[in-house]
Amino acid sequence: MEISREFVQELEEIVGPTYVHTDPVDLQCYAFDATFEEWRPDVVVRPATTEEVARVLRLCHEARVPVIPRGMGSGLAGGTVPFPNGGLVLSLTRMNRILEIDEVNMTVTAEAGVITADLQAEVERRGLFYPPDPSSIKHSTIGGNIACNAGGPRCLKYGVTKDYVMGVKAVLADGRVFSAGGKPIKYVTGYDLPALLTGSEGTLAVVTEALLRLTVKPTVVRTATVVFHDLDLASQAINKVLWAGFVPATLELMDDTTIHTVEEYLHIGLPLDAAALLIVESDGRDEKVVDDEMRGMVEIFRAAGASEVRVAKDEKEREALWKGRRSVSPSLARRRPHKLGEDISLPRSAIPEAIRRIKGVAAKYGLPIAIFGHAGDGNLHPNILFDRRNAEEWARVQQAMAEIFAIALELGGTLTGEHGVGIMKRPFVPQALDPVAVEAMWRIKRALDPHNILNPGKIFPTDMKV
Amino acid sequence: MTMVQPQVQNVVQELAARISHDDVLRCIRCGLCAYTCPTYRVEECESMAPRGRLALVRAVIEGKLELSPRFAEKFYDCVLCAACTSACPSGTKADAMLLEARHVLFDAGLVPEPVRGLLERLETRHNISGEENAGRLVWCSNMEHAPTGLGRSQAETVYFVGCVGSLFPMSFSIPQAFSQTLDLAGVEYALLGGEEWCCGYPAFISGDVELAREMAAHNLEAVRQAGARQVVVTCPSCYHVFTHVYPELLGEEALAGLKVLHATELLADLLESGALRPAAVPIRVTYHDPCDLGRKSKVFQPPRRVLQAIPGLELVEMASTGANSLCCGGGGNVESSAPALVESMAGRRLAEALDTGAELIVTACQQCKRTLSSAARKRRLRLRTVDVVELVWQALEQTHSGGSR
Ligand SMILES: Cc1cc2nc3c(=O)[nH]c(=O)nc-3n(C[C@H](O)[C@H](O)[C@H](O)COP(=O)(O)OP(=O)(O)OC[C@H]3O[C@@H](n4cnc5c(N)ncnc54)[C@H](O)[C@@H]3O)c2cc1C
Ligand code: SF4
Ligand code: SF4
Numbered sequence: 001m002e003i004s005r006e007f008v009q010e011l012e013e014i015v016g017p018t019y020v021h022t023d024p025v026d027l028q029c030y031a032f033d034a035t036f037e038e039w040r041p042d043v044v045v046r047p048a049t050t051e052e053v054a055r056v057l058r059l060c061h062e063a064r065v066p067v068i069p070r071g072m073g074s075g076l077a078g079g080t081v082p083f084p085n086g087g088l089v090l091s092l093t094r095m096n097r098i099l100e101i102d103e104v105n106m107t108v109t110a111e112a113g114v115i116t117a118d119l120q121a122e123v124e125r126r127g128l129f130y131p132p133d134p135s136s137i138k139h140s141t142i143g144g145n146i147a148c149n150a151g152g153p154r155c156l157k158y159g160v161t162k163d164y165v166m167g168v169k170a171v172l173a174d175g176r177v178f179s180a181g182g183k184p185i186k187y188v189t190g191y192d193l194p195a196l197l198t199g200s201e202g203t204l205a206v207v208t209e210a211l212l213r214l215t216v217k218p219t220v221v222r223t224a225t226v227v228f229h230d231l232d233l234a235s236q237a238i239n240k241v242l243w244a245g246f247v248p249a250t251l252e253l254m255d256d257t258t259i260h261t262v263e264e265y266l267h268i269g270l271p272l273d274a275a276a277l278l279i280v281e282s283d284g285r286d287e288k289v290v291d292d293e294m295r296g297m298v299e300i301f302r303a304a305g306a307s308e309v310r311v312a313k314d315e316k317e318r319e320a321l322w323k324g325r326r327s328v329s330p331s332l333a334r335r336r337p338h339k340l341g342e343d344i345s346l347p348r349s350a351i352p353e354a355i356r357r358i359k360g361v362a363a364k365y366g367l368p369i370a371i372f373g374h375a376g377d378g379n380l381h382p383n384i385l386f387d388r389r390n391a392e393e394w395a396r397v398q399q400a401m402a403e404i405f406a407i408a409l410e411l412g413g414t415l416t417g418e419h420g421v422g423i424m425k426r427p428f429v430p431q432a433l434d435p436v437a438v439e440a441m442w443r444i445k446r447a448l449d450p451h452n453i454l455n456p457g458k459i460f461p462t463d464m465k466v
Numbered sequence: 467m468t469m470v471q472p473q474v475q476n477v478v479q480e481l482a483a484r485i486s487h488d489d490v491l492r493c494i495r496c497g498l499c500a501y502t503c504p505t506y507r508v509e510e511c512e513s514m515a516p517r518g519r520l521a522l523v524r525a526v527i528e529g530k531l532e533l534s535p536r537f538a539e540k541f542y543d544c545v546l547c548a549a550c551t552s553a554c555p556s557g558t559k560a561d562a563m564l565l566e567a568r569h570v571l572f573d574a575g576l577v578p579e580p581v582r583g584l585l586e587r588l589e590t591r592h593n594i595s596g597e598e599n600a601g602r603l604v605w606c607s608n609m610e611h612a613p614t615g616l617g618r619s620q621a622e623t624v625y626f627v628g629c630v631g632s633l634f635p636m637s638f639s640i641p642q643a644f645s646q647t648l649d650l651a652g653v654e655y656a657l658l659g660g661e662e663w664c665c666g667y668p669a670f671i672s673g674d675v676e677l678a679r680e681m682a683a684h685n686l687e688a689v690r691q692a693g694a695r696q697v698v699v700t701c702p703s704c705y706h707v708f709t710h711v712y713p714e715l716l717g718e719e720a721l722a723g724l725k726v727l728h729a730t731e732l733l734a735d736l737l738e739s740g741a742l743r744p745a746a747v748p749i750r751v752t753y754h755d756p757c758d759l760g761r762k763s764k765v766f767q768p769p770r771r772v773l774q775a776i777p778g779l780e781l782v783e784m785a786s787t788g789a790n791s792l793c794c795g796g797g798g799n800v801e802s803s804a805p806a807l808v809e810s811m812a813g814r815r816l817a818e819a820l821d822t823g824a825e826l827i828v829t830a831c832q833q834c835k836r837t838l839s840s841a842a843r844k845r846r847l848r849l850r851t852v853d854v855v856e857l858v859w860q861a862l863e864q865t866h867s868g869g870s871r
Contacts, residue, residue, distance in 0.1 A: 021513075025536040028525045029511075029518035034496050046511060073512065074497045093510040113510075115501065139497040329496070333556035337491045 001086040003042045007063055011045055011088075014055045019046040019094070030070065030082075030089045036338060036388060037078035037423055041068065041089040048094045050169060050177055050208040057206065058175030060088055066456050067173075069202035071113065071144030074136045076341055077422025079148065079201050083457045092143050095208060098122055105183050106214040107166060112143025112207045119212075129217035131158035134418070135329075143207045149199035151418040153250040156376035157283075158215075160418065162198040167211035170197060173449035181211060196444070201420045202455040204448050218283040221249070222294040223318045226278040226301045227271045227308040231352040234276045237304035238348070238375055241297050248297065250281035251376030252325055255355055257362075258332075258370040262324050265331035270324055271308065278375060279325050328372055335368065336385035340397060344408035345417030346378040357407045358382050364403075365396040379417035405431070421459045429461050477574040482527045484570060485563050490524040493517065493558040499550035502786075504793045505543060508810040513540055516550035516560045523567055538576040541567045543807065545800050546671055547757040547793035565671060572673025580802035581672050589677060592663040592684075595633040600660040605631065605638035606645075613645035613657070621656040624694040626685070626708075628701035629664050630832045637832040643859035644700050644729055650862060651736050655698070661688040666715075667707040667758075668799055678707075679715045686712065686720060700729045700855055702759035702831045709763060728759060729855050730768040730830050737775035737858075744861030746778035752824035753781060754815065754838065754851070755791035756831035769830045769854050776861050784818040792818060794829075796837035812841030819849060827851040 003022075011020045021027065021044040031040040042065075047053045060067045066087025070080040082089060095111035101123060102108070108123055108130065117137040120130050133152035134140060140150065146168070151160035167181030170193075180193035197205055228234035238251065254262070254277045263270040270277065280301075282293040298309050312318035332339050346354050355371055362369040373380035382404055386397050405415055405428045415425045415432045429438065442464055446452070499516040500506040506515040513519070519540055525531035541564055548561040571577060577585070587596035605627075606616050615625055625648065631641040648655055666681035689697055699705045708726045736742045753773060759765045766788050773781050786792045795811025816838060819827050829835055829851060838851040 021511075023534075023536050024531055025522060025534060025540060026511075026513050028531050029513040029515075029521055032495055032521065034494065036495075072497050072500065091511070096510065117501070136496070136498075138501040327555075329494075330555035330557060333492065333494050337488065339494070 001042050001065070003065065007059070007065070008043060010059055011043065011056065014059070015045055015047050015052050019048070020044070030073075030091065033073045033075040033078060033080045035076060035078045035081070035424065037081045037083065039081050039083045040086060041082040042086040044089045044091060046091045046094050050171065053090065053171045053206055053208050054175045054177050056088070056090065057171050057173060060453055061174045061451065064451055064453060066453050067206070068455050069143070069147065069206045071141030071147070072115065072139050074140045075144065075148065075422065076343070076419040077148075077201075077416070078424050079420055079422035079455070079458055081423060083423050085456070090206065092141065092206075092208070099209065101126060101128070102183070103128070106216075107183055107211055108214055109209060109211050110142055111209055112141060112146075114142050116140055116142055116145055123214055124217055127217055128214040130164065130212060130214055132161045132164060142210050142212070146198050146207055146210055147200060147202050148420045149418065151374075151377075151379065153252055153374060156251055156374065157247045157249045162195060164213045165194045165198050165210060166213050168194045168197055168207050169209035170205040170207045172205050173451065173454045183211065185213075199420070201422065201458055203445060203458055204454065206454070216285070218249070219285050220287050220290045221281060221283045221318070222290055222311065223321050224280045224294060224298060224309060224311040225321050226280060226306045227274045228276045228278070228305065229274060229307050230305065231275050231355055233305040234278065234375075235349070235352045237301050237306065238278075240300050240304055242376075244296065244300060246282075246293055246297050248280050248376060249283040250279060251374065252279040253277070253351075253373060253375035254325065254328065255371040257368060258328055258372045261335055261370055262327050262331045265334055266324065266327055268320070268324060274307070277324070279321065325372075328370070332370055332383055332385060336387055338386050338388045340384045340386070340401060341419075342382045342384070342401065342404055343416045343419040344380055344382065344404060344413055346380065346408060346411055346413035348376070348378045350411035350413060351375060351378060351380065354380060354407055354411055354413070358404055361400050361403045361407070365400045367393075367396060367400055369400070377417075378413070402428070423458060426459065426461055429459070477533055477570060478526055478529070480573065481523065481567065481570045484566050485523055485527065487524075487527055489559065489563060490520055490527065492556055493520045493554075493560070494556050495521070496555065498555060499553050499560065502549040502553045502790065504545060504547060504549065504795060504811045504814065505807065507814060508807060514543065516564070519544060519564055520558070520560055523563060533574065533576065535576065535578070538571045539578060541571060542578050542581060542798075543800055543804050545757075545793050545795060545798035545811070547797050548761050549757075549790070549793065552761055552789050568671065568673040569675055570673075577673060578803050581799060584668060584799060584802060585672055585674055585677065588664055588669050588681075592681070593633055594629045594664055594668055597633055599663065602627065602632040602662055603657060603659045604633075605641050609642055609646075611646070611649070614649050615645055615655045615657040618654065618656045620693045621654045622694060623653060623655040623696045623698055624689050624692050625655045625657055626662060626665070626689075626697050626699045626704055627657065628699060628704045628832070630836070631700060632662070634832075636836065639856055640700055640832050640853050643853075644855040647733070647742070647855065647859050647862060650866070651741050653732075656692045656694065658688050658692065661691070663688075665701070665704040665707045667703045667711065670707065670711055670715075672799055675715070678711070682707070682712045682715050682720075686716070686724075689724065695723060696725045696727060698727045698729055698732055700832070700853070702728065702756040702763070703833070705765070706758040706763045728765055728768065728830070730772050731765065733855070733858055734768040734771040734775070737772060742858075742862060743865050744776050744858060745864035747776050747857065747861050748778035749825050750780040750782060750823065751826045751828045752784050752819050752822045753787075754784070754794065754819070754827050754829040754834055755788060756829060756834050757791070757793050757797055759830055760791055761789050769828075772854055772858060773828060776858070782822045782824055784822055786818060794834045794837045796833040801837075808837060809841050809844065812837050813845065816842055816845065816847060816849065820847070824849075828854050828857055830854045
């Protein structure tokens, strides 16, 4: 993509020369996200206001320059990588003000570039609570969370990002600004545009502000780890817990490969002969209610065949129990130089079968695959560990990945639960979605972005042309 | 100091030889380190984040990027606070690689102009200020009682003052306070005067390893000439370089038979044994961990023990503290090339301090004191910063003069 000197000057007039970057050194820093995809943009622009975003988009719309919105670049789908033709990376990190906290209606209005952890800390100072908790809260933005519909361990009980987006201010591809949604909890006047933008991965509009729903901060948390020697027993136990009416705040699962990898790294005495390790949490504002819920769940797990249940007695023990889960990523990174973290999402009942089949894939291709994820909602992260510099190994990884997607689809699941399609899962979209549905999505995309300048090359299968 | 002209190919090879591809690949580009990186949090751009800086090293090694002055800038505007390394879940030693990159850039002659000036001063004057090194003891001249170390050339202990305390009038109060405290406690010590050279850290982190080595060798020789078995320092960078860099430059045996202490380690013992009895200082303070002393040398407790030994004093911690402490912005020699950046970093630290409700920031570093004080002045904040040795001396002076102040 050729970008003219005049075009750069116009950008400089809009946001100021300090915030337009064309030096290869700066461009290289915006060539990647948290995947290993790498494509250098032609220019990086860092606006400070919605008005600046609008003017930049108007310019790009006229010049047909691709615009790739970017938060903190923690995405796991290559969504903010300027693939395949470069273009303009629109970094929203300077738009990081919290505009309003409405304590009565329990909402927060914030600019898209606010770091999620900062927003959480700010509302928690007032006893309020923004529940969506991707593990990347410290390195992702509200805009990125909305664009990917981020979820986290708490989402079985509290829901994912989309359950908290009440309104947005956004800029269309041609530079027109619109607001949609508002503070009323019930709001059916017209299409739900905030919902449409949530999970749209920067392909429909650039979100510049969000109005988010808040709840009251839970003050009591109880944590337990539960060990099973049999995956089916674990799965049945989880169903029994849910059928009994309990809604655990967290229900995380680690498979045996994950347990082994973490144990090798930390030496904290994880059960090496277990098939699954669960982390279960109960939270609320009443100590007795929370204790009762935890006790009830523990009883069910024991009766359903758990070989070990440990409930943390205090904050220190709670930290210790979480330590294993928190160390999954780093311990995997130490084992092999690269990892491909998949994000398949399944009906809950299919979890044991999916894990068994993925283990078959690991054996077939001779690749370690660690599986962990959110057992309560069926979202699993099979992580394939490898060295990308070895071409033959990389080829095996790609085959393994395709088989994992096939397994998810066969079992009634889908490609991705929270990371998004981005570049990497595009080829599998035709298998995953109804062709008419893909066509409908593409029509929406074209209606809002007729020249396909907003994050082109993402989500849609390669043969979709403007 | 010899300036080699840029020989790009050689430099790329040099970078690849000194920073292994495996080490950079350990960074999985998750981006978490940006959250704790003081330069990122001020500029909010990826080229000011650890991940971005590592990506640049990697791109050069992989042949995707050429070296340029802009490339060099990205390494010389990092304060080398090591917050990235301490936050990284995958065990990436980011700060070590960023420092290594400076060494390679120096060899290639790609050092930014202000840093070059600093290196010239260090080479010709053996100190960072550029004044005659013989004047290192001027801080003693207007003291009521001259420090006993002034006339002593031989002692068990050498008090190594460091460039800032020796040559910057604004910081004279630190060696003045500490020397009087040593005298009060009856510790015999020698001062090296003109034989004390810069510790070598500014040269080392600017990339001139040879100059740093020369300074290290000279200083250790001067300490041995004084017959000392112990060196005590008030400057965290001196402390870090003596304990962590000298062995790297001169071999582990270079420090044999020599103990290196930070002033707070010595003071904590003297206060707890009752050798020093401070008067009550009934104020609420917060302690700012200097990066070179805390995160990079793991001295967290001694300064806190010192503060807790002062009766009536209440210590409150900031939101980021200890190993997670936020840099004041004064590290890495960034000040000379990007003063506004340093000022903004200091502003973020001041905001954390204000949040604690403390009336005073205590640190254990003349540089942190300078950076935080001047940012507070600019912002018209009434929050002062003092070095812990100054606070201790203030409390001792009160006991001494019968609490009349
Ligand atoms: C270690 C690690 C753990 C993670 N854990 C989780 C997890 O538990 N749950 C989870 O859901 N995700 C997780 N992620 C993935 C990632 O953090 C999320 O997808 C996050 O929402 C991305 O936010 P970001 O600000 O980094 O966006 P980026 O990566 O910068 O962008 C992601 C996508 O959003 C688009 N976008 C960004 N901002 C805007 C905007 N303002 N308007 C329109 N489009 C925009 C981009 O174009 C891109 O398509 C994890 C990632 C890492 C590295
Ligand atoms: S250095 Fe560590 S924390 Fe920073 S991006 Fe790389 S892996 Fe993540
Ligand atoms: S050493 Fe400090 S300033 Fe430098 S990259 Fe790491 S965190 Fe940022």
